[in-house]
Amino acid sequence: MRYFRTLGATAFATATGLALVGTAFTGTGTAEAAPTSLYAPxxxxxxxxxxxxxxxxxxxxxxxxxxxxxxxxxxxxxxxxxxxxxxxxxxxxxxxxxxxxxxxxxxxxxxxxxxxxxxxxxxxxxxxxxxxxxxxxxxxxxxxxxxx
Structure with a gap:
């Protein structure tokens, strides 16, 4: 379930151009840092x-x-x-x-x-x-x- 929520948030942020901040969960349940922006600074x-x-x-x-x-x-x-x-x-x-x-x-x-x-x-x-x-x-x- 966590995987689908993260994927949905990523798709929404990509479609709207919003930055992502927080933690993403991999399929194994381990946490990884999510990108802070979709743009190179x-x-x-x-x-x-x-x-x-x-x-x-x-x-x-x-x-x-x-x-x-x-x-x-x-x-x-x-x-x-x-x-x-x-x-x-x-x-x-x-x-x-x-x-x-x-x-x-x-x-x-x-x-x-x-x-x-x-x-x-x-x-x-x-x-x-x-x-x-x-x-x-x-x-x-x-x-x-x-x-x-």
């Missing part, structure tokens, strides 16, 4: 800091971005940012590149972007340092992920 913290090293930078802005099961967080455009990260395979480097027609001065006023957390179940840590805020905008201007 995708939750990140994105920061912008003044300086050249994430560990010592002064953080100017920080946002959270959760993409699974639904886009959310303090990021101003979570849906667009999640779509963009999904298209890039979760690789932040694919989202940064020099855009033509955006001249910048060569002043040294470094800023660092970071992305830290979990993307589709795997741990990610990324950072990139730019010579000044203009260079940062030139390399990330078209990216919803870095528009915070």
């Amino acid at each position: 995708s939750a990140l913290v994105l920061t912008l800091g003044e300086g050249t090293h994430p560990a010592t930078d002064t953080v100017v802005r920080a946002v959270t971005l959760t993409c699974a099961p639904v886009p959310s967080g303090s990021h101003p455009a979570p849906e667009a940012a999640c779509r963009e990260l999904d298209s890039a395979g979760g690789d932040f480097t694919n989202l940064t590149g020099l855009r033509e027609g955006r001249p910048c001065t060569r002043e040294w006023n470094p800023v660092t972007l970071t992305g830290d957390g979990v993307w589709q179940g795997r741990r990610v840590t990324w950072s990139a340092t730019y010579g000044n805020p203009c260079e940062l905008r030139a390399r990330t201007a078209d990216s919803a992920v870095f528009a915070f």
